[in-house]
Amino acid sequence: MSHLLELRGVDAAYGAIAVLRGVSLEIADGGMVALLGANGAGKTTTLRAICNMGVKTRGEIRFAGRRIDGLATEAIARAGIGHVPEGRGTFTSLSVEENLRLGAYLARASERRIADDLEKMFGYFPVLRARFHQQAGTLSGGEQQMLAIARALMGQPRLLLLDEPSFGLAPIIVQDIFRILRVINREQHTSILLVEQNARLAFELVDRVYLLETGRVVTSGPPSQIAADETVRRAYLGQ
Numbered sequence: 001m002s003h004l005l006e007l008r009g010v011d012a013a014y015g016a017i018a019v020l021r022g023v024s025l026e027i028a029d030g031g032m033v034a035l036l037g038a039n040g041a042g043k044t045t046t047l048r049a050i051c052n053m054g055v056k057t058r059g060e061i062r063f064a065g066r067r068i069d070g071l072a073t074e075a076i077a078r079a080g081i082g083h084v085p086e087g088r089g090t091f092t093s094l095s096v097e098e099n100l101r102l103g104a105y106l107a108r109a110s111e112r113r114i115a116d117d118l119e120k121m122f123g124y125f126p127v128l129r130a131r132f133h134q135q136a137g138t139l140s141g142g143e144q145q146m147l148a149i150a151r152a153l154m155g156q157p158r159l160l161l162l163d164e165p166s167f168g169l170a171p172i173i174v175q176d177i178f179r180i181l182r183v184i185n186r187e188q189h190t191s192i193l194l195v196e197q198n199a200r201l202a203f204e205l206v207d208r209v210y211l212l213e214t215g216r217v218v219t220s221g222p223p224s225q226i227a228a229d230e231t232v233r234r235a236y237l238g239q
Contacts, residue, residue: 004029010059012049034202037212043195082157088148092137103154121150142173199236
């Protein structure tokens with residue numbers, strides 16, 4: 001598989017505070033990758049650097065063969081990168097329908113295409129059909145996470161960035177969301193870059209893992225290889 005996303009020697013900082021130091025990673029077209037690390041390791045900053053959201057970066061970021069470092073956030077989204085931020089980022093005062101239609105805005109889709117994509121989202125997340133005219137802020141945490149993922153998918157991204165999708169959710173809801181992510185990857189050929197504290201679930205979902213420590217990639221490889229590392233097992237798998 002060819003590389004859809006490539007980071008080469010990426011530094012990132014908030015003002016004078018350096019967070020990422022020479023980060024390099026790659027995601028195959030159609031691949032699923034997990035970015036693991038302790039709190040403060042730079043996982044969220046990596047996603048924000050890819051999207052050029054509030055961080056200063058140096059280094060090279062390529063998407064679909066084109067350099068995107070330095071592009072405006074909206075241009076990066078239009079290029080085909082969907083971002084589900086930590087905390088979900090739903091517009092709580094708007095309805096489920098309005099949230100989903102906002103997601104379709106960047107794709108500049110026709111009304112027919114929007115209708116088709118809505119049906120696709122209802123297939124993945126049936127609860128959104130039942131809540132379609134409901135205010136997003138009245139949804140449960142799991143329903144809001146599903147809405148956030150669906151809203152990002154309405155933009156027809158080739159790559160989906162997910163920041164802690166399991167945070168604060170009941171295990172049965174998390175299992176359901178991760179099952180749906182597998183289906184989305186398979187059916188829509190959507191690549192996924194996942195930041196996740198639940199390493200066990202992440203290892204079951206992805207085909208490659210990168211481990212960050214203090215802003216640097218310290219190891220990477222297939223989940224089976226990373227999980228075999230005794231230090232990783234103790235730190236992330238509770239063994």
